[in-house]
Amino acid sequence: MSRSSRLVLPSPPSPQRRQLLQRGAAVSATAMLGGMPLFASGQSQVKLAFMYPVGVSGDINRLVSTMIAGFNAAHSDIQVEAIYAGSYDNTEQKVMTALGVGDPPATWLPINSMLRTFLDMGALEDVTALAKADDVFQDFLPGFLGTCMSDDKLYGLPFQCSTPVLYFNKAAFEKAGLKAAPTTWPELEAAAKALTVRQGNTVQQWGLTIGGGWHDWIFESFVRQNGLVFWNKEGVKFDAPESLDAMEFWLRMAQNKLMPTASTWESSANDFMAGRTAMLYHSTGSMTNILKSSSFPVGVAPMPKGKMNGSTMGGGPILIAKKQPDAHKRAAWTFARWMTNTNNQAQWCIDTGYLAARKSSWETPVLKAHVAKVPASRTAFVTAEVAGAFLQVPGYHKVREYLKSAIDRTLIGEVKPDAALREANAKSNLEIQRLARRRS
Numbered sequence: 001m002s003r004s005s006r007l008v009l010p011s012p013p014s015p016q017r018r019q020l021l022q023r024g025a026a027v028s029a030t031a032m033l034g035g036m037p038l039f040a041s042g043q044s045q046v047k048l049a050f051m052y053p054v055g056v057s058g059d060i061n062r063l064v065s066t067m068i069a070g071f072n073a074a075h076s077d078i079q080v081e082a083i084y085a086g087s088y089d090n091t092e093q094k095v096m097t098a099l100g101v102g103d104p105p106a107t108w109l110p111i112n113s114m115l116r117t118f119l120d121m122g123a124l125e126d127v128t129a130l131a132k133a134d135d136v137f138q139d140f141l142p143g144f145l146g147t148c149m150s151d152d153k154l155y156g157l158p159f160q161c162s163t164p165v166l167y168f169n170k171a172a173f174e175k176a177g178l179k180a181a182p183t184t185w186p187e188l189e190a191a192a193k194a195l196t197v198r199q200g201n202t203v204q205q206w207g208l209t210i211g212g213g214w215h216d217w218i219f220e221s222f223v224r225q226n227g228l229v230f231w232n233k234e235g236v237k238f239d240a241p242e243s244l245d246a247m248e249f250w251l252r253m254a255q256n257k258l259m260p261t262a263s264t265w266e267s268s269a270n271d272f273m274a275g276r277t278a279m280l281y282h283s284t285g286s287m288t289n290i291l292k293s294s295s296f297p298v299g300v301a302p303m304p305k306g307k308m309n310g311s312t313m314g315g316g317p318i319l320i321a322k323k324q325p326d327a328h329k330r331a332a333w334t335f336a337r338w339m340t341n342t343n344n345q346a347q348w349c350i351d352t353g354y355l356a357a358r359k360s361s362w363e364t365p366v367l368k369a370h371v372a373k374v375p376a377s378r379t380a381f382v383t384a385e386v387a388g389a390f391l392q393v394p395g396y397h398k399v400r401e402y403l404k405s406a407i408d409r410t411l412i413g414e415v416k417p418d419a420a421l422r423e424a425n426a427k428s429n430l431e432i433q434r435l436a437r438r439r440s
Contacts, residue, residue: 044077046331048106050318051083053091059289063351071338078331088316089397092117099123104321107332109159111316112147113391113400116233118319120394120439124155125320130333131157139342144357147389148317150233156317157340158357159348162285163311163383164218166304169195170297172205172278181301185225185249188279188304192258195278206277207258210250213265216403217312217390218281221303222246224310224388231393235432238403238425239418246306247410247417254411261411283314284380287353291374300376302383311383312390315354355380394435399428 050068054060061084068082085091088111098104099121110118118124131137131154137145144158166188168181176195182188192207210218223230226242237243253259263271265282272280273294281303282290291298303311318336320329338344342360346367349356361367362378371378393399406420415423 046078046327048078048080048328048331048335049083050080050107050109050335051085051091051095051105052109053085053088060285060352063348067339067344067348071335074338075334078334080335092397096121102323104323106324106328107318107320107335109316109318112313112389113393113396114316115148115150115155115319115389116392116394117396119150119155120435123322125322125329125332126153126155127157127320127333128152128154134337139358139360140340141357141359141384143313143384143387144355147313147392148319150392156319157336158315159318159336159340159345160285160315161355161357161384162283162314162353163355163380163387164221164281164303164314165284165287165380165383166301167272167280167282167287167290168299168301169272169275169278169294170299172275172296173299176278181299182304183301184304185306189249189253189258192253192279193256196258198257203257203260205275206260206271208253208279208281209259209263209268209271209277210281211265211268211283212263214283214314215407216400217314219246219250219403219407220391221310221312221383221387222249222306224312224386225303225306225308227307227310229388231391233393234436235429236393236399236425238406238428239421243421244418247407247421250407251410251417255413261413262408283353285315285352285354287376288351289353291353291376298376300379302379309383309386311387313384313387314390349377353377355384393428393432394439395428395431398431402427402431 052064064084065082068080072079083105085094091108092110092114095104095108095110104123136154136157140158144161145154148154148156148158166181172195178191178194182191188208194207195205196203196207197205220230223243223246226245228237228240228242230237230240230243254261268277268280269282269286269290271277272282273290275296287300302309318339320332320336324332340357342358342364345356345358346361346364348354349361349367350370356362356367391400402424406424409415410417410420
């Protein structure tokens with residue numbers, strides 16, 4: 001999956017978009033009737049649109065569609081329309097466009113970094129009271145739940161939870177005489193050197209690939225391993241010494257041709273499965289596909305640590321639109337609650353590699369059996385326990401683009417790492433301040 005962070009202008013309504021607008025008119029009529037449910041086929045039935053992305057390799061779209069079909073079959077009073085919107089960025093842009101014309105989907109799944117942006121748009125329903133009346137705060141893992149929270153209020157339920165992990169080719173390790181996965185940055189660099197295979201000046205097998213497209217997510221994890229969270233809702237510190245140290249570490253490996261200077265998210269996973277790279281930083285959400293599709297035995301290890309362990313939560317929550325009738329909010333909560341229930345989260349973890357967000361899911365017989373068979377499926381918990389939310393700042397798309405550009409330009413040798421990070425930092429904070437002035 002290749003993800004673009006470029007902002008795009010709204011395009012003319014597609015047939016699907018026209019259907020959404022028609023649905024919006026029906027919702028408006030419903031609101032005039034005091035929030036009574038819509039009617040279909042002579043029965044009271046609330047109709048909801050759920051917009052979602054696919055962020056990793058594998059058959060995620062089919063799995064989500066199957067889950068939604070199961071929900072609809074079990075709930076005669078609610079009908080959810082699954083709207084696959086492409087990548088995370090595509091999904092978020094479509095939701096923002098719909099919000100701009102007053103016709104958002106009832107519920108949607110963004111990257112957790114978009115929480116601040118949607119809150120600033122006044123788009124999200126506060127579900128704290130509903131969660132407290134349920135088992136949400138008791139059963140969901142706190143780190144995952146934290147990606148949906150701001151100022152002690154909850155705005156969604158974690159569904160698609162991930163962290164970066166290190167995949168490694170066990171056959172390549174054995175051939176290179178390596179006994180175990182690296183656990184520290186120096187060990188990572190030494191392993192990458194031992195695993196890199198060259199023929200003359202041509203690299204036939206990279207020692208390491210850091211999945212492009214989402215390398216800023218992985219970079220944040222490296223900075224956290226240096227003891228710094230380089231953002232808050234008021235600004236960023238991309239040019240801090242902890243960030244520069246992480247960038248210089250990446251640059252040294254690229255300059256020594258231990259890892260490629262550029263890749264895409266999808267191509268990096270394909271390169272690993274084809275044996276063109278021996279180690280790969282990628283999402284735990286790709287685990288099931290990578291384990292099944294590789295022709296060699298695959299190991300999965302927690303992220304090697306820097307000064308400390310640290311990681312960044314990926315994936316996203318199911319959010320509920322604020323501007324819709326109460327009946328639709330209740331139905332959307334029922335849907336979000338069902339998609340994230342104990343059994344569904346357990347099966348989602350097995351089918352995809354995404355981490356089950358509930359403690360109770362890990363105690364189900366089916367997930368216990370899976371972990372016994374595939375111990376790697378629990379590997380990411382070592383980093384998930386020390387992980388935090390991913391870059392939740394105003395203007396996330398632009399800010400992320402500035403950081404990605406700094407990383408890309410540094411790795412190809414176009415600019416020095418300190419200059420690249422200073423530029424990204426200055427541009428990002430100007431954008432965040434601009435949005436703050438607009439809000440006030």
